[in-house]
Amino acid sequence: MQKWVNFLRGSARLEISGPFPERFLNLCSVEGLGFWKVEVCSQTALRLTVALWDVRRAGRLAEKAGCTARRVGGGGLPVFLCAFRRRYALLAGLALSALTAAFLSRFILVVKVTGNDAVPDSVILTELEELGFHFGTYGPTVNERDLANRMLEALPELSFLAINISGVYAEVVVREAVEVPEVRDEDTPTDVVAARDGVIVDVNAFSGSVSVAEGDAVLAGETLISHLSVYEPAEWSDGQTFTSTTHARGEVWALTERTLTAKTPLRAATVGVASGGKTVYSLRLGKNVIKFRQNSSNSMGNCDKIKKAWHLTLPGGIVLPLAWEAETLTPYSETVAAVSAASAEGYLKARLESRLTAILGDGQVLGRSWTVTKDGDALTVTLEASCLEDIAKEETVAEETEPQEETE
Numbered sequence: 424m425q426k427w428v429n430f431l432r433g434s435a436r437l438e439i440s441g442p443f444p445e446r447f448l449n450l451c452s453v454e455g456l457g458f459w460k461v462e463v464c465s466q467t468a469l470r471l472t473v474a475l476w477d478v479r480r481a482g483r484l485a486e487k488a489g490c491t492a493r494r495v496g497g498g499g500l501p502v503f504l505c506a507f508r509r510r511y512a513l514l515a516g517l518a519l520s521a522l523t524a525a526f527l528s529r530f531i532l533v534v535k536v537t538g539n540d541a542v543p544d545s546v547i548l549t550e551l552e553e554l555g556f557h558f559g560t561y562g563p564t565v566n567e568r569d570l571a572n573r574m575l576e577a578l579p580e581l582s583f584l585a586i587n588i589s590g591v592y593a594e595v596v597v598r599e600a601v602e603v604p605e606v607r608d609e610d611t612p613t614d615v616v617a618a619r620d621g622v623i624v625d626v627n628a629f630s631g632s633v634s635v636a637e638g639d640a641v642l643a644g645e646t647l648i649s650h651l652s653v654y655e656p657a658e659w660s661d662g663q664t665f666t667s668t669t670h671a672r673g674e675v676w677a678l679t680e681r682t683l684t685a686k687t688p689l690r691a692a693t694v695g696v697a698s699g700g701k702t703v704y705s706l707r708l709g710k711n712v713i714k715f716r717q718n719s720s721n722s723m724g725n726c727d728k729i730k731k732a733w734h735l736t737l738p739g740g741i742v743l744p745l746a747w748e749a750e751t752l753t754p755y756s757e758t759v760a761a762v763s764a765a766s767a768e769g770y771l772k773a774r775l776e777s778r779l780t781a782i783l784g785d786g787q788v789l790g791r792s793w794t795v796t797k798d799g800d801a802l803t804v805t806l807e808a809s810c811l812e813d814i815a816k817e818e819t820v821a822e823e824t825e826p827q828e829e830t831e
Contacts, residue, residue, distance in 0.1 A: 433475035433499030436460075440468045441490025450484045475501055531560045532591040532743055539597050542580050547595060550577050558709040558744055562588050592741055611819055612668040615648035617641045618816040621677030631671025641814075647675045650820055668820075675815040678789070683778055683806045685771040690800050693760045700726070700753040707732070707746045726754045764802060768795055771804040779808055786812030 439447050444467065451458055456477055462470040473481050478494065485492035534551070536544045551557065554573055556565060567586040574584050583598035615631065623639045631648040635641060648671040705714040728750060735745040772793065779788065787810065794805040 429474075430499050433501035434472050434497060435475050435478045435494055436470060436472050436496035436498075437478070437481055438464070438468060438470045438493045438495045439485055439490050440493070441485070441488065442467060443488070444469045444490055446488040447485050447490050450488055451481070454480075454484060456480060456484065470495065475499065528590050529562050530591065531556070531562055531565075531588070531593050532558060533741055534558065534593045534595060536595045536597065539599060541599055542578065542597070547574075547578070547581075547597065550574060551595070553577075556586075556593075562590075562593075591743075611670060612650040613670045613672075613817050613819050614646050614650050615671045615673055615675065615815045616818045617643050617645045617647055617675070617677075618814045619643045619679055621679040621812075621814050623647075623675065623677050624811065625676045626673065627675075628671070628673035630669050631673065633673075635675075641677070647815060648673045672817065673815060674813050676811060677814045679810045679812055679814065681779065681782070681806075681808045681810055683775045683808075684803065685774050686801055686803045687762075687767050687771055688801050689762050689764060689767060689797075690759050691762050692757045700751060703750045703752070705748045705750070707744070707748055709744045712748075725757060726752045728752055764797070767802045768804060771802065772806070775804065775806040779806065779810075783810055783812050786810055 441447070448458075448461075448469075450456075456473065458471045458473045458481075460470075460472040464470060475497065482492045534548060534557070536547050539547065548557075551570075551574065554570060554577070556570055565586070565588060567588065571584045571586055575581055578584075580600055581597050582600040583596075585596045587594045587596065615628075620642050621640075623635050623637055623641060625637065626633050626635060626647065628648045631650055632652045634646050634649050641647065650668050650671045652667050652669055703714060705712050707713075730748060730750045732746045732748045735743045737743060788808050789811055790809040792807045794807070796803045796805075
C-alpha cells in the first residue's frame, strides 16, 4: 500500500554532502521529515529518498547542518506528468486515453455464462441479446433483477438466473430446472402386448393375468399379459367368478428374427492439395469484422480454410471480444477413386452389428447370417439375426362404454 502512496505523491532522490552528513539525519528526525532508502556513499556523502513536497524543506535542513543537498533523481506520477509539460500533444493524448478508458469501462464487453449444463451458452446469450443485453450495452442502464425475471419467463428450462456486472465484465449465473419424473398412473388399465413377432421362451408377470405360455407363437400387438385378473369362486361362495382390472406389467422373453440392411458406394471422392493459396487478415470487434485485404472473397473454388485467432486477454483470464484473425485459404482438387470391396464390407458389417446391439438392449444374438450383394458401384450387406429379447410393451386399454338402450 505504501508503495502506491509514494507513487501517487511522487518522490525525489537527494545526495547530501558535507563534513558531518549524519547531522542532517538527526535534524530530519527532530523535525519529523520522513526519508527512506538511505545509502552511504562515503564518509562525507550519503543518498536518501524523500517525498516530492519535502525537497525544499530537506534543502533548508541540509544548510542548517552545514551540508549541501543535490537532487539526483526522482519518480512517481507527478514526475511522470511533468515530463509532458512542454509536449502538449502527448499530454492531450494521455488525458484522452484516460477519459476513453474511463468511458469504455461503463460498457459491457464480456458476457460469460456459468452454472449451465443442458442449456447451451448460445441459447442463453441469444435470449439475452433479444432482451437488449449484449456486447456494447451501457452497464448503468441495466436493471439486473428485471432482466433476470424476463429471462426466467423466456427460458422455463432455468430455475434461477442472476446477472453480476463488474466494469466491462458481466457474469450470468444460472441454475437449471430439475426435470419432474413421469408419474405412472397405476389405476389406468394397461395390457402388455407383443412389440414384434416371436416364440415365447419365458414370461415374468409383475401384475396382471398371463395370456400366453412357453412355446406359443405370437404376433405383434397380441396381448401377452392382460389387465383383467380372474378369481375362481371360493368353496363357500355361490360359485360366482370375480374379475378386476389392473395395470399389467412384466417381462416376456421370446425368440425373434431381425433383418437389417446397409448400403454404401464403391467409389468415393479423394482430396489432393494444390499449390498456391492466400492469407486474409482481419480485426474482429464483437460481431463486427474489418478485413485488411480488398479482395478477401473465396475465388479459388474448392479450398481448405484454416483460421487462427489471437484474443486480447485481461489479467485474470478475462477474454475480450477483440481479436486479430488470420484465415489461410489453400486450394485443393477432388478426384474419384475406387473403394476396396473388402473394406466397404467390413465397414457395413460393423455398422449393422452396432445397430443390432443398440436395438436389443439387454437381449442377445443367438445366430447370424450375412448376405453381400454388389449392384454396379454400390455394395449392399444384409444381416439376418436370430435373437432372444424382451418383446413386452405396455399399451393402455381403451375405456369401454356401456351400450345405451334405444327408446322409441
